Amino acid sequence: MYDKPLPVIDGESRPYWDALKQHRLTLKRCTDCGKHHFYPRALCPHCHSDAVEWVDARGTGTIYSYTIARRPAGPAFKADTPYVVAVIDLDEGARMMTNIVTDDVEAVRIGQRVTVQYDDVTEEVTLPKFRLL
Numbered sequence: 001m002y003d004k005p006l007p008v009i010d011g012e013s014r015p016y017w018d019a020l021k022q023h024r025l026t027l028k029r030c031t032d033c034g035k036h037h038f039y040p041r042a043l044c045p046h047c048h049s050d051a052v053e054w055v056d057a058r059g060t061g062t063i064y065s066y067t068i069a070r071r072p073a074g075p076a077f078k079a080d081t082p083y084v085v086a087v088i089d090l091d092e093g094a095r096m097m098t099n100i101v102t103d104d105v106e107a108v109r110i111g112q113r114v115t116v117q118y119d120d121v122t123e124e125v126t127l128p129k130f131r132l133l
Contacts, residue, residue: 059116
């Protein structure tokens with residue numbers, strides 16, 4: 001049983017969550033300016049166009065920033081400490097916040113390459129986490 005908070009899946013983000021269940025990472029891409037963005041939204045945050053489409057991402061990127069959580073963000077996360085919360089620069093150009101899955105939190109560094117790892121937490125929800133390459 002998964003006892004941590006679950007994301008709210010709405011109409012705008014449903015394709016993203018459905019793709020994750022299939023172990024595919026998808027992003028929105030603007031067909032006007034060509035830039036990818038994350039989180040899923042109806043307008044491109046770069047040029048404000050509504051000409052956006054879902055595309056598959058490679059699932060790789062670089063650690064932009066991170067922190068090591070040594071105190072849990074609530075009782076449900078106590079068993080996970082210490083854990084790494086990171087911002088990833090995906091190869092497509094979008095940034096996303098996630099966890100780095102590692103047995104050695106002290107080995108994590110800004111600039112390291114990472115790849116997506118899918119965590120099927122419930123039958124309905126798969127979370128994208130990353131591991132070091």
